Each structure stands twice: as structure tokens, then as C-alpha cells.
Amino acid sequence: MPKIVDASARRQDVVDAVFRIIASDGLERASLREVADEAGLAVGSVRHYFATSDELLQHSFSVVIDRIAGRLEASLDAVRQEVPGSPGHHEAVLLLLGQLLPLDEERAVDVCVWLAFRNAARIKAVFAAEAARSHRAVAAVVGQLIMQLLPGSAEQQDILVTEAERLLATLDGLCLHALLQSEWMTAQMCRDVLEAHLAGLGMLSHRG
Numbered sequence: 001m002p003k004i005v006d007a008s009a010r011r012q013d014v015v016d017a018v019f020r021i022i023a024s025d026g027l028e029r030a031s032l033r034e035v036a037d038e039a040g041l042a043v044g045s046v047r048h049y050f051a052t053s054d055e056l057l058q059h060s061f062s063v064v065i066d067r068i069a070g071r072l073e074a075s076l077d078a079v080r081q082e083v084p085g086s087p088g089h090h091e092a093v094l095l096l097l098g099q100l101l102p103l104d105e106e107r108a109v110d111v112c113v114w115l116a117f118r119n120a121a122r123i124k125a126v127f128a129a130e131a132a133r134s135h136r137a138v139a140a141v142v143g144q145l146i147m148q149l150l151p152g153s154a155e156q157q158d159i160l161v162t163e164a165e166r167l168l169a170t171l172d173g174l175c176l177h178a179l180l181q182s183e184w185m186t187a188q189m190c191r192d193v194l195e196a197h198l199a200g201l202g203m204l205s206h207r208g
Contacts, residue, residue, distance in 0.1 A: 011049050011059075014039050018060040023109045027116045030057060054126050061117040061130045064110055069137040071099040076141050084148060090198070096145065097194050100138070100171045102178050103187045111175050142167055149201050163201065170197055 017039035021030045032053050036046045050056035075096035082089035102108035114134070121131035146164045174193055178185040 007049070010045075014041070014046055014049060014056065015060050015063050018056065019064070019109050019113050022116050023112045027057075027120055030060075032056065057117075058126060058130060060113070061127055061134075064113045064117065065130060065134045065137060067110055068099065068114060069134075069141075072096065072138065072141040075099050076144060079145065079148065084151070093145065093149070093198065094191060094194055096141075097167075097171060098190070101175055101187075101190050102182075103190065108179070112179060115175065115179070139164065139168065142171075146201075149198070167197065170194075 014035060017035045018030050021034060021038055030053070032046055032050070033043055035056065036043045039046070046056070050059065075092070079089065079092040079096055082092045099107065100111065102111050117127055118131055118134060121127035143160065143164045146160055146167065150160065150163065170193070174185065174190050178190055
């Protein structure tokens, strides 16, 4: 009997190979042939699921966005279950923000791939739609978090937008710094920076 192949699992194997290549050698190396070699498949087998490199990379970008957005949404639900201002709430907020940082191997690969695609979208129109979706997904979660951390400021849209963008910029900077300078920007250092940022939000809230 011919071997039955699980198409969904095979597609995921190919995407995992894309991720490994991007994390180790960069997006430029992620051709169909290189991905096939990394996945231990013939090029024809990869083409059975993805006709072109662009199709494969677009799908891979979509997968990493869904992974990160899924973790963020789950973490936001955990934040909502805690009493605002409590130690549990504070810890849940830190855990949510940590989903965007390379604090373990899985997240390190995901954010490395995510940043590579976001950067490529500047000059490759094929990634533009997914890059826009990525920004909306992350900004939506961060915006909801800021609204919870700054109670009573819902009417002050300028403050909410500014603080959401400031937190997004902090997370982007930490993410990049932790990837490039991992010996210095450790998980503890990332936490310390986030603690300081949250303390600043707390002072802003009290002034409001």
C-alpha cells in the first residue's frame, strides 16, 4: 500500500524548516531547494504543497503571526482574570509582554522569524498584507493592555495612543537587543526594563 501522508503535518514540517533556516542563516537562504533539503524532502514534494517560494514564505509569515498573536491573546485573557493592581495581575502583565521577547528557544525562533519577515516587508510587497495584519494584531493587544493599566483614561485617546506606541517601541527594542546581545540582554534584564516601564505607567495613572 502507498504510504499515507498527513498533508497538514507535512506542511508544518516544511514551515518548521523555513523557521530553522531563517533563524540560523536569514530569510535570503529560504529558497524551495534549501527548505526541501532542510526538511529532508525532494523539491517536488515541497512544490506539492507550495508552488513557489513566495507562496511558501507568505504562509510561513502567516503561521508565525498566528503563533505570536495566539500567545498574546491567551496571555491577555490571563491578565483579565486577575485583580488590577494585585501581584498576580502584575505578573500576568509581565508574562504577556514576554510573549514578544526571545526568552526561550521557541520564542527566540518565532521572534527572529517574525522580525525578518517584518523587515523584508519594507521592500517586498508580497509580505505587505501580512505585515499589516501582524501590526494590527499586536497593537490591538497592547492597546487593550494599556487601557487596563491606565484606568479612567479611555476618553484621552492621545494618551492611550502615545503610551501604546511607547510600549510597542520598548518591546521592539528589547526584542532586537535580546537577539543581538543575548549575553547582556538576559531574561532578567528584559524583566527589569519592563518593570521600570510599568512603574512609569503607574505614576502616569496616579497623575491622571
